[in-house]
Amino acid sequence: MKKLWIALMAVSIMAISCKENKEEVVEEDTAVSEAPAEKTIAAMNDIEIMPISHATFVMNWDGQIIYVDPVGGSASFEGMPDAEVILVTDIHGDHMSEETLMSIKNDKNFLFTPKAVADKLSDGLKPLVVVNNGETTTRNELKITAIxxxxxxxxxxxxxxxxxxxxxxxxxxxxxxxxxGDTEGIPEMRSLENIDKAFVCMNLPYTMDINQAASAVLEFAPKEVIPYHYRGSEGFQNVDKFKSIVNEGNESIEVTLMEWYPSKG
Structure with missing residues (x-):
């Protein structure tokens, strides 16, 4: 009887030991499978920003080329990769230039504009995609929402x-x-959520000053903000001070200053 009891205890100890070893192997396998996934997600969000001037810039998002408010003629885009997506925000000359659009538009890219812009463009730039406030469209996994x-x-x-x-x-x-685009610190901006990178204008007397811009940015709290479009008839806005105001209010917001006016000095 004593021998039987000892044998049963040995079997029980072996079973427990095997179970613990099995659980440890599962945990190790899980850790190994998670690491590559995190790297893949990070790599898929690789964005390069190339300022042209004022409100005009080129974005290379994982090889998908996006032109924003292209103006300045074809010379402004010499050496740049061809656009797949072209976005126009408004009808004013620092955002919409038919001459520039005609020089960069081809059969392989897609032009997205509000109706007010589309109404002013000639048939040579059509077909184009009209997207108005509150509407969403997509192009090769890029979701575009007009606000x-x-x-x-x-x-x-x-x-x-x-x-x-x-x-x-x-x-x-x-x-x-x-x-x-051209805006003040409107409720629709202040209520934005989960913004990773934000381009925010600040030029008087057409939109807002750095104080209103900083107030709005602190409210919707993007991970990174890039001041752009900061030249007005009253001169250049002080983007260094804008950065200081934002970081005093929330040091976790990264403020990136880029060269939008190469001939400023």
Missing amino acids: PMYNLTEGRLDKHVKGRGNGYILEKNGYRVYIS
């Missing part, structure tokens, strides 16, 4: 009326980029 951009301050209301132009949210692989 409002307009003025709030008395004396500026007629410069950018609600519903005419577009700000844009671009999203791919869970990464979200906001392009403000």
Whole structure:
């Protein structure tokens, strides 16, 4: 009887030991499978920004080339890869240039504009894709959502009326980029969520100053903000001070200053 009891105890100890070893192997396998996935997601959100001037820039998002508000003629884009996606925000000359659009438009790229812009462009630039405030479209996994951009301050209301132009949210692989267009710190901007990279304008007397821009940025708290479009008839806005205001309010927001005006000095 004593021998039987000893044998049963030995079997029990072996069973427990095997179970613990099996659980340890499962945990190790799980850890190994998670690591490559994290690297893949990071690699899929590789974005290169190439400022042209003022509101115009080129974005290379994992090889998908996006032109934003292309103006300045074909010379401004010499050496740049051809666009797959072209976005226009508004009808003003620092955002819409038919001559420039004609020089870069081809059979392989897609032009997205609000209706007010489409109505002013000639048939040579059509077909194009009209997307208005609140509407969403896609191009090769790039989700494009048009959101409002307009003025709030008395004396500026007629410069950018609600519903005419577009700000844009671009999203791919869970990464979200906001392009403000010409706007003040409107409720639609302040209520944005989960923005990874934001381009925010600040130029008087047409949109807003650095204080209103910083207030809005602190409210929707993007991971990174890039001030752009900061030259107005009253001169250049102080983007260094904008950066200081934002970082004093929230040091976790990365403020990236880029060269938008090469001939400024």
